[in-house]
Amino acid sequence: MLVLLVAGSMAVKAQELVWTNNLDKAIEISNQTKKPLLLFFTGSDWCGWCHRLQDEVFKKPEFAAWAKSNVVLVEVDFPRKTQLAPEIQTQNFQLQQSFGVQGYPTVWFVNANKKDGKVSYDRLGSTGYLAGGPTVWLETANGIIKKK
Numbered sequence: 001m002l003v004l005l006v007a008g009s010m011a012v013k014a015q016e017l018v019w020t021n022n023l024d025k026a027i028e029i030s031n032q033t034k035k036p037l038l039l040f041f042t043g044s045d046w047c048g049w050c051h052r053l054q055d056e057v058f059k060k061p062e063f064a065a066w067a068k069s070n071v072v073l074v075e076v077d078f079p080r081k082t083q084l085a086p087e088i089q090t091q092n093f094q095l096q097q098s099f100g101v102q103g104y105p106t107v108w109f110v111n112a113n114k115k116d117g118k119v120s121y122d123r124l125g126s127t128g129y130l131a132g133g134p135t136v137w138l139e140t141a142n143g144i145i146k147k148k
Contacts, residue, residue, distance in 0.1 A: 017068070018073065019075045020074055021074070021092075023074065026072050036070075038107060038108075039074050039076050039095065040074065040105065041076045041101045041105060043077070043079060044077045045079040046079070047104045049104065053129045053137075056133050057134045060134045066134075070141075070145060077092060106126060106128050107126060109123075109124040110123050110124060127140050
């Protein structure tokens with residue numbers, strides 16, 4: 001019984017992660033916390049591999065604990081059935097073009113700075129879905145963000 005309660009509370013905590021879709025807000029948080037952005041390029045309502053990455057990694061307590069300490073989470077979504085706000089659609093398209101994203105899921109780790117209304121990126125590296133759950137994915141992510 002205790003194991004179920006602990007597992008259940010860990011699952012709830014994993015779901016409490018804060019993802020933003022507003023790049024300006026994310027950059028502000030990133031600059032305040034000195035954490036890089038994790039840009040998750042996804043097709044939330046159609047991409048099977050994106051769902052798999054979320055289920056096998058992003059919704060796990062190991063990822064939640066890591067993310068809270070290491071990154072600012074940004075969802076860059078390209079849904080087919082859901083209509084995003086026009087400014088978010090424009091922002092996401094510009095990010096897709098800037099990073100040359102052609103497949104989903106793609107995850108970019110970047111440091112971003114905004115000066116005089118223009119954003120510049122220090123690209124740390126990218127990844128996507130990796131088999132092996134949170135351990136394998138987080139090893140790869142740590143290798144990317146710890147290079148700098």
